Amino acid sequence: MKYLFVFPQSRVFLLAMNYVSLAGIKHKVLSMPDSISNDCSMVLEIEDIYLNKTIDILKIKNIDFSIKELH
Amino acid sequence: MLNKYFDNASTSYPKPEAMKKVLASYYDDIVGSYGRSMDKRTLDYSMKVELLRDEIALLIGTNLSNNIIFTKNATEGANLIINGLELSKKKILISYLEHNAIARPIFDLAKRNNIQIDFFPSKEDGSIDIEGLEQLALFEYQIAIINVESNVNGLIQDIENISKILKKYEIEIMLDASQYLDPYHRLQADKLDIDYIVMTGHKKLLGPSGTGAIFIRNPQRVYPTNLGGNAYKSSEWQNAVFDKMPMRYEYGTLNMLGLNALYESLKNYPKISLEQKTWINFIDELESIGLWVLRAKDKDKQGSIVSIIDKNMSNFRDILYYDFGIICRDSLHCSPLAHKFLGSFPNGALRISASFCYHNENDLNYLLDSIKAIRLK
Numbered sequence: 001m002k003y004l005f006v007f008p009q010s011r012v013f014l015l016a017m018n019y020v021s022l023a024g025i026k027h028k029v030l031s032m033p034d035s036i037s038n039d040c041s042m043v044l045e046i047e048d049i050y051l052n053k054t055i056d057i058l059k060i061k062n063i064d065f066s067i068k069e070l071h
Numbered sequence: 072m073l074n075k076y077f078d079n080a081s082t083s084y085p086k087p088e089a090m091k092k093v094l095a096s097y098y099d100d101i102v103g104s105y106g107r108s109m110d111k112r113t114l115d116y117s118m119k120v121e122l123l124r125d126e127i128a129l130l131i132g133t134n135l136s137n138n139i140i141f142t143k144n145a146t147e148g149a150n151l152i153i154n155g156l157e158l159s160k161k162k163i164l165i166s167y168l169e170h171n172a173i174a175r176p177i178f179d180l181a182k183r184n185n186i187q188i189d190f191f192p193s194k195e196d197g198s199i200d201i202e203g204l205e206q207l208a209l210f211e212y213q214i215a216i217i218n219v220e221s222n223v224n225g226l227i228q229d230i231e232n233i234s235k236i237l238k239k240y241e242i243e244i245m246l247d248a249s250q251y252l253d254p255y256h257r258l259q260a261d262k263l264d265i266d267y268i269v270m271t272g273h274k275k276l277l278g279p280s281g282t283g284a285i286f287i288r289n290p291q292r293v294y295p296t297n298l299g300g301n302a303y304k305s306s307e308w309q310n311a312v313f314d315k316m317p318m319r320y321e322y323g324t325l326n327m328l329g330l331n332a333l334y335e336s337l338k339n340y341p342k343i344s345l346e347q348k349t350w351i352n353f354i355d356e357l358e359s360i361g362l363w364v365l366r367a368k369d370k371d372k373q374g375s376i377v378s379i380i381d382k383n384m385s386n387f388r389d390i391l392y393y394d395f396g397i398i399c400r401d402s403l404h405c406s407p408l409a410h411k412f413l414g415s416f417p418n419g420a421l422r423i424s425a426s427f428c429y430h431n432e433n434d435l436n437y438l439l440d441s442i443k444a445i446r447l448k
């Protein structure tokens with residue numbers, strides 16, 4: 001299972017990517033699916049084993065995000 | 072080797088090696104646009120733009136990093152704020168030491184919108200007279216604009232005490248920090264409740280030209296006068312005034328090259344090489360040889376800029392350059408208001424702007440000896 005982390009704008013996405021990278025969390029940058037939003041053009045794809053760690057880090061850093069499950 | 076460049080108030084030189092490296096290598100490989108491209112290299116550069124925003128927030132003393140907006144210079148930033156404010160029929164206070172970056176847009180706006188501009192009560196060197204300020208009917212004013220450090224005589228205003236008085240009357244404060252701000256000279260935006268700050272990257276921040284930033288505390292008060300594409304809510308074209316910061320004000324392709332270079336300048340900022348005491352001694356020497364020196368009266372309020380006038384010498388700058396290799400700037404320095412107030416209008420003065428990080432006592436001695444030699448001729 002994989003998850004998409006969606007952010008409200010580029011700045012927030014970039015900061016989130018930085019925090020996730022610094023924490024050594026494996027991630028992939030993908031284009032924002034049109035069906036989700038056009039607020040920001042990119043999302044982070046995270047594997048399920050990193051889900052909770054990613055959520056914890058982003059919450060600690062006050063990053064605004066939402067999560068979409070990928071089937 | 073002597074550093075003979077004394078025009079740091081125009082643009083600083085030299086720059087940190089790490090900054091030059093970015094400029095030299097940026098286009099060595101694929102690089103796209105901030106907020107648009109998703110290749111790794113572009114994302115790395117884009118991320119540093121955001122880290123720079125955080126660094127600048129630290130420098131000006133605010134937790135509101137999102138409210139730092141990148142511009143191409145201080146002038147563009149000042150125009151963005153001034154033209155976005157609703158000031159029709161309001162009264163504004165400005166200092167006598169304002170640069171044309173502020174003076175031109177504010178006087179133009181005043182003409183078009185029936186705005187009254189008054190000057191701060193000021194002392195001989197342009198420093199705002201705190202006691203005089205308290206005598207004014209301050210409740211009438213909407214906003215006050217202050218140049219933190221003059222680009223003519225280097226006077227640093229007492230922002231803390233001035234802002235305390237202005238804030239008692241809920242007057243908005245806009246600071247032009249172009250000549251002041253660096254890692255050794257910070258501001259206290261949150262503590263003093265400063266509303267707007269204008270800054271540039273290519274002076275004391277040691278970045279490249281084409282970089283600058285502004286701070287806007289309450290974005291609802293400033294209408295975004297520039298609109299366009301910014302990869303945010305791209306489906307909207309009829310309603311494109313957004314609340315989200317910094318997207319409310321940043322449109323078009325960001326100067327990612329310049330901003331990355333500026334980031335490296337700040338992360339590799341040099342140590343102090345010239346002490347204030349040495350600089351003040353140099354200024355005292357200039358005065359002792361009979362020059363008219365435009366300076367701050369209070370030595371603690373003297374920044375890294377000073378201007379001199381020799382009434383018998385109209386080509387000081389040329390001789391310094393051609394005979395001694397020294398680079399300075401003369402004339403009005405885009406600050407006619409300041410020169411008028413200081414008594415040096417319309418001819419202006421020869422400005423010496425030092426770098427506290429790239430000059431030392433030997434450089435000042437060489438400059439002083441050169442000036443003395445010219446005057447003996």
